[in-house]
Amino acid sequence: MEQRKFIVEINHLYKSYRRGSQILPVLQDITLDIAEGEFLALMGPSGSGKSTLLNLIAGIDKADSGSVRVGGLDITALSETELAQWRHSHVGFIFQFYNLIPVLTAFENVELPLLLSGLSRKERKEHARMALRIVNLADRMEHYPSQLSGGQQQRVAIARAVVTDPVILVADEPTGDLDRVSAKETLDLMERLVHELGKTIIMVTHDPRAAEKAHIVRELDKGVLNADIQAGH
């Protein structure tokens, strides 16, 4: 078997939350490698720590101990400012409820992350248009989120996630708020991002149909990672 490069390497990761004087362990000794171009699904019951793990990989939460290396860089050692910069250029976010900014048009929502890059207005415009073409919404650029269906909103969110050309995409229940048809469209689109653009996707989901699309499904239970389950691919 061909040796693949790991884009995410997690080593002995611990995370707990404090509630009053009580300390609740959320993740315990997680060790996980994710290869480049992988489509990984994290499953497990509510409260098992899958979203927390996703947040730690995406650099929006801090671990208690252990390391998360993404593309060789230990992001647990970064300062808050460095982390913000790193997220901007390395991570694309896909949320359950799309999290588009309601007062900005589809185009402006997609352009938003590019404002943090050094691109000129013209370049930003080109990049945002291209991202919207990838998700097949070039004709809805001037629409506000409230004028789009759930599926369309999620596609705008995906365009926003890929517009900075990040190495990993993190998706938290991307189909959780969608009807069957839109969910399928969204998953097909994510699959295309993996196959055609070589993106690595880490997805938290409850939806078995979503998990089917993934190459690898890992299950978390009470903060502990179970053994591999290879999906049908």
Place this chain on the structure above:
Amino acid sequence: MNIPFSYSLRNLWTRRLTTVLTASGMALVVFVFASVLMLAEGLRKTLVETGAYDNVVVIRKGSHSEVMSGIDRLQASIVETQPEISIGENGKRLLAKEIVVLVNLSRRGSDKPAMIQVRGIGEASLPLRPQVQLTAGRLPRPASFEIIAGANIAKRYKGGGLGETLRFALSDWTVVGIFDAGNTGYSSEIWGDADQLMRAFRRPVYSSVLFKLRSSSDFQGFKELVESNPRFTLEAKRETQYYADQSEMMSNFLSLLGLSLTTIFSLGAVVGAMITMYAAVANRTGEIGTLRALGFRRRNILMAFLIESLLLGLTGGLVGLFFASFMQLLTISTMNWQTFSELAFSFSLTPEIVGQTLFFSLAMGFIGGVLPAFRAARMNIVDALRAA
């Protein structure tokens, strides 16, 4: 790069009703704030424009205004012979020995009395004040019971119109002319022959001596001469300074009163803005989390909410200023406490007041928005996203 300006602007537009209500509260305060400043400025302008830079007013030392001053005939005559005084076209000195007394007159349409300044003038009084124009009738003849009335008096006081008679100093005085002195204090005065008025009021002394300098630079020398010579108990001021001093107390009082009042009012408006902004932050917690996750920093979030609040303040400021600008159409009449006489003046809007008012409204927006903006900036990303 920051979160785009349009984000803040459109959020205000999206919750139009709240924005309008909050901005209206601010506009009301701004209206009061601007009006008070305009009032103080109008008063100052009216009194200051009354004077001319090259004219010198001589009054008794220590008296703040002509009304309280007294200059005996000898001292007035010595002043009259000084070389600093300009010579008029007719070869005579441009100098007027004047007397100012206060009389009680009733307003038209009511019996409420008000104190009016009556000025006894000399031959040079009119040439010394080119802003004073006779608009109807003629000048009073010397040694007669004739007077001319300022435009405000003619309009607002009983018996002040052309051809009417006024009664004071136990005599009837016929108004033979009306003069207009524009926006100056003279428009609220009655003028008559100085000697005739001194006789009528049984006053042996002049109130002031007014003259024009031959050369503007002569002022300091003249002032030193008059104020250091022990023969004189006089002081000399440029006419502009004399009127500026007169307006100072009232203008300062108005500003102080107005500013203390608006400061108290503004607390309400600031609290209103704060509630609005806290609500905005609470409603957009998920958005804040998203923006942070996308890589925007805490200070970007802080700025976006602060800009929103500043825009809210600016809106209130512009609306308040717009309505306050209509106050310029109003003329009000009040007692000038320095001379105890009636003075009519208008609200006056200057670029400086526009600047101060906008600064004030932005300050309200800033104070109202700073705490909510800090709350938004300090949010934890994961908690904020969970609230979405």
